[in-house]
Amino acid sequence: MSNFTIRPLRKEDYPAAASLLNSIWSVPTTAQQLQAEEDNIPPGQLHYNENGELMGWDRPKWVAENEQGEVIGYTIVWRAPWNEPGNLNLTLIVLPEERGHGAGRALYDEVRLWAQKVRASILVCFIKEDDEDSLGFAQRQGYTKERHTFQSVLDLSAYTNEALFSCIDAAEQSGIQFVTLADEPGEENERKLHELYRVTHQDIPGFNEDYPWFEEWRKWNLDLPGVRPEYIHIAKDGERYVGVVTLQQNGQNDAMYHHYTGVLPEYRGQRLGLALKLLGIRSAHAAGAASLRTHNDSMNIPMLRINRDLLGFTAVPGNFKMICKLL
Secondary structure, eight states, X not given: OOOEEEEEOOGGGHHHHHHHHTTTOSSOOOHHHHHHXXXXXOOOEEEEOTTSOEEEXXXXXXXXXXXXXXXXXXXXXXXXTTSOTTXXXXXXXXXXXXXXXXXXXXXXXXXXXXXXXXXXXXXXXXXXXXXXXXXXXXXXXXXXXXXXXXXXXXXXXXXXXXXXXXXXXXXXXXXXXXXXXXTSOSHHHHHHHHHXXXXXXXTSTTOOSOOOOHHHHHHHHTXXXXXXXXXXXXXXXXXXXXXXXXXXXXXXXXXXEEEEEEEOGGGTTSSHHHHHHHHHHHHHHHTTOSEEEEEEEXXXXXXXXXXXXXXXXXXXXXXXXXXXXXX
16 A cells, blocks of 8 residues: 555645646636635535435545655535435545555545535546546445446547537527527526526436526636637527526646536427537637537436537547545
8 A cells, every 4th residue: 555644635735736627627727726616615514304314515525645745635515405314425536546545535535524524425436438447436335336427528629510500590580589698688688598408407317406596506617717608599489598608728738628518398309409509619710719519417308419410529438426425
């Protein structure tokens, strides 16, 4: 076993944490972004509902440090106020060359001790489907696969399917108007967008949580690094927001991430989702992005059909949602 120390994360550890996270995240982060995210969140306040289930929020973090003072592993366990009662979310990464020597298990022991202390009932994590070592580690700790999220990439430099763009004209001829949030700034319209997100989230396979209130939603959607008003495409019927596509630009490479797509149930079947995605492709191409990346739940067949069958996204390894029942 290697010699290492497990301790709480300190501010000077953020560069190492960002480097570790970038080995598993589709959208890279920076130490500055991680620090700003934490500064944006009030100190944790956990409590319990009438059924004794864990509620509230908190975000404890630990690192594994070797004898040279280098961070070789990082973990964060967290919950937000809108997460399912009792649930905690977990991310744990160890440098590949340091795996198999006990650092991951020691970090996980800290997580389990804290989870038991706060009486959590379920731990949730996401692991790349092709990361056999991490999947094996999780399964040995009692995790099982609950859902499969596919990842897809579109090569914008080779995208030539102009025939599909006729669906934008068809929607406009039916009375739908396409705008961006840059065209319609202000809190009133942001609140309309929040309501559109809230309603359309209910139909995402696997979504069974409360939805964030406006201020929190804004923090984690509109204020994300790389999300700009001109990258948020909205379909309007009169003054009503009925569909949206949001893109996120990656400041560390020439890729963009397709952050969200939603169309109100009563407006589905009119190819509005396709039209909005095509407008997103135009924006990404105009921004100089070489590729566009997205995730879809394996049960979201309509969205998978649009992305892969119509738009030409190609499959790359996705993630398994893994859960471990504690109570």
